[in-house]
Amino acid sequence: MTLEDEPDWTDRDKAYSVQVQQHMERILAADLLVVVFPIYWQSTPALLKGWIDRVWNYGFAYGRSDPRLAGKRVLWVGLAGATAEDPIVAPMADLLEAQLSEGIAYYCGFAKSAVAVLPDAEDQPQSVDELGNLVVGEAPAGEELASQHRAFDRRVLAAVDEFAA
Numbered sequence: 001m002t003l004e005d006e007p008d009w010t011d012r013d014k015a016y017s018v019q020v021q022q023h024m025e026r027i028l029a030a031d032l033l034v035v036v037f038p039i040y041w042q043s044t045p046a047l048l049k050g051w052i053d054r055v056w057n058y059g060f061a062y063g064r065s066d067p068r069l070a071g072k073r074v075l076w077v078g079l080a081g082a083t084a085e086d087p088i089v090a091p092m093a094d095l096l097e098a099q100l101s102e103g104i105a106y107y108c109g110f111a112k113s114a115v116a117v118l119p120d121a122e123d124q125p126q127s128v129d130e131l132g133n134l135v136v137g138e139a140p141a142g143e144e145l146a147s148q149h150r151a152f153d154r155r156v157l158a159a160v161d162e163f164a165a
């Protein structure tokens with residue numbers, strides 16, 4: 001957060017920094033936002049949190065009876081290092097849904113918001129055993145790895161298509 005982008009509670013039409021205004025214009029121009037991020041500690045990385053704090057600002061994203069973002073849709077695509085079989089994935093998705101959809105998007109007037117958690121984002125499969133140890137498996141190599149990456153890309157696109165439909 002910078003002083004220039006601090007909310008001014010007495011002025012909801014405050015002109016924020018040029019950088020932030022450019023991001024606001026990009027959001028206003030879109031009907032559907034897709035926010036892709038690596039999941040850090042069952043949450044967003046600090047960089048994404050800072051983007052929300054600065055860009056989804058007072059007078060733009062909230063603080064008006066007629067919200068600027070009303071009617072838009074947002075899909076949050078969270079990439080998870082956990083494997084699909086890991087029981088942490090479902091509660092992690094619930095946490096992100098509460099934080100991002102309920103706590104932020106609906107508060108800002110979005111018509112639709114959802115979180116898609118995509119596990120197996122790491123080349124090496126990762127899980128935590130019953131003793132709490134991180135277990136890191138072998139990554140495939142060569143064409144097998146390239147094919148794994150292509151399959152992951154298809155999963156992302158399928159999540160976007162399903163949300164947009």
Ligand SMILES: Cc1cc2nc3c(=O)[nH]c(=O)nc-3n(C[C@H](O)[C@H](O)[C@H](O)COP(=O)(O)O)c2cc1C
Nearest residue numbers: 037038039040041042043079080081082092121122
């Ligand atoms: C600080 C940090 C925290 C992380 N926390 C989680 C987590 O809570 N759950 C999870 O499944 N993966 C977690 N990961 C793994 C990342 O989600 C994974 O590395 C990332 O999605 C891979 O994408 P990238 O190669 O683009 O970084 C974490 C990684 C880092 C560096």
